[in-house]
Amino acid sequence: MPTRVLPTPRFTAATAPGALPLLGHAPALLRRPHAFVAGLPAHGDLVRLRLGPLDAYVACHPELVRRLLTQDRTYDKGGLVLDKAREVFGEGLATCPAAAHRRQRRLLQPAFHRDRLPGYAALMAEEIAATTAPWRDGDTVDLPAAMYRLATAVTARCLFAAHDRAGSLPLHESADVITRGVGRRVMLPLPGLDRLPTPGNRRFRRARQTLRETTEQLIADYRATGTDHGDLLSVLLGAQDEDGQGLSDAEIHDQVVTFLLAGTETTAATLSWAWTLLAANPAVRRRLHAELDTVLDGRPARHEDLPALPLTARIVSETLRLHPPAWLLSRTVTTATELGGHRVPAGATILFSPYLLHRRADLFPCPDRFDPDRWLTTAHPAPGTYTPFGLGARRCIGDTFGTTEAVLAIATIAARWTVTPTPGRPVRPTRSASLIPRPFAATLTRRPR
Ligand code: HEM
Numbered sequence: 001m002p003t004r005v006l007p008t009p010r011f012t013a014a015t016a017p018g019a020l021p022l023l024g025h026a027p028a029l030l031r032r033p034h035a036f037v038a039g040l041p042a043h044g045d046l047v048r049l050r051l052g053p054l055d056a057y058v059a060c061h062p063e064l065v066r067r068l069l070t071q072d073r074t075y076d077k078g079g080l081v082l083d084k085a086r087e088v089f090g091e092g093l094a095t096c097p098a099a100a101h102r103r104q105r106r107l108l109q110p111a112f113h114r115d116r117l118p119g120y121a122a123l124m125a126e127e128i129a130a131t132t133a134p135w136r137d138g139d140t141v142d143l144p145a146a147m148y149r150l151a152t153a154v155t156a157r158c159l160f161a162a163h164d165r166a167g168s169l170p171l172h173e174s175a176d177v178i179t180r181g182v183g184r185r186v187m188l189p190l191p192g193l194d195r196l197p198t199p200g201n202r203r204f205r206r207a208r209q210t211l212r213e214t215t216e217q218l219i220a221d222y223r224a225t226g227t228d229h230g231d232l233l234s235v236l237l238g239a240q241d242e243d244g245q246g247l248s249d250a251e252i253h254d255q256v257v258t259f260l261l262a263g264t265e266t267t268a269a270t271l272s273w274a275w276t277l278l279a280a281n282p283a284v285r286r287r288l289h290a291e292l293d294t295v296l297d298g299r300p301a302r303h304e305d306l307p308a309l310p311l312t313a314r315i316v317s318e319t320l321r322l323h324p325p326a327w328l329l330s331r332t333v334t335t336a337t338e339l340g341g342h343r344v345p346a347g348a349t350i351l352f353s354p355y356l357l358h359r360r361a362d363l364f365p366c367p368d369r370f371d372p373d374r375w376l377t378t379a380h381p382a383p384g385t386y387t388p389f390g391l392g393a394r395r396c397i398g399d400t401f402g403t404t405e406a407v408l409a410i411a412t413i414a415a416r417w418t419v420t421p422t423p424g425r426p427v428r429p430t431r432s433a434s435l436i437p438r439p440f441a442a443t444l445t446r447r448p449r
Pocket of ligand 1: 093094095105155258259260262263264266267270320324325326387388389390391393394395396397398399401402
């Protein structure tokens, strides 16, 4: 039988309307970033933007996103968002160019091996317990701040299990200043603004210095004792490639900063959004409570409970669909090429947005509805469609770590507490390269046993 040749899909390209002289689309992107980006597929599959002097393309079709993310030498890490992040992450796994990536990923992958997760999950459970221990019935908390502290404590603990909680305080504080600073800096319209001697910029530089000194001290301490603490730093110190070469102290420093920053804000934002979605959807929340009452009966969740918590897991997947923390990402074109039949020049920035894809009504029916049960029938969407963790060689190395943490935290907290954002205005995201909620208060109500 002759082989059936499938027609090559034709992809449309266009320039987004509404560019202003000189500034182009930058004001629209800054003013209403999420709505602006989510509206781009209406103009084409590959949409060109002018951001001040820069030209950028946005891949709006899942197949174009798949091609972008699986050809990591043609579309390398770089461009608008990445260049700012590199100032802080250095040449760690998330920001290094493709040429350095294979070696780094091979060296670091064992730190996230399935067998290590139960150990990390035990540390996560301890940090969740420590976070909720001071909570009293009727308390009001700044919820994103509480989730951020929890996520920082978890990442710091899994990185440096041997480091005591009090001693890691400077680490938490500087990680906080830095993650928020990077997010804001990425959105700055003009180059150089991040070098002005403003209090914010000074705070940012001080935090970067503290983070460097603290991690350097920890690396020195670990090297001196040579013990395997079953944590991420122990794996980094023991990693060796085929030639017996390990990571240098400078490389380890960049990886530590990468894990701390890449692993914290993302998971914290997922948790904060999950609480707002559960409060707005009481029927889902009731079913969640029923699942937790059956499986946990009021006790904290453990790693071995995960298979028995399918609704909790679907709540996390659906939260990541509606509010993917890494919502706008970029690549740089290394050699002139074509994407979807359209020429893109070397040096061009190509943006892609999980948020845009996840809100397309043709990919996810009723896209704005929080419906965890859609994952009962859409367990494996086509590649490029659902990308909260990216895709291809640069896919998130901490995906299972992050979802495990989110499921354990939601399960343990919701088993004992009802979390209700204080009524008022709807929770809005900050204007940043990460989709994180602005501060909001929530009331904690203890559930009857
Ligand atoms: C819900 C939580 C998380 C989300 C939504 C998330 C999202 C992402 C995304 C979208 C990427 C790909 C970026 C790109 O293609 O440009 C990525 C990469 C990465 N993430 Fe995550 N992440 C999460 C948790 C974590 C955790 C817990 C860690 C570490 C402890 C981590 C470490 C990394 C690293 C090192 C990379 C770079 C991987 C590479 O280039 O090989 N992430 N993450």
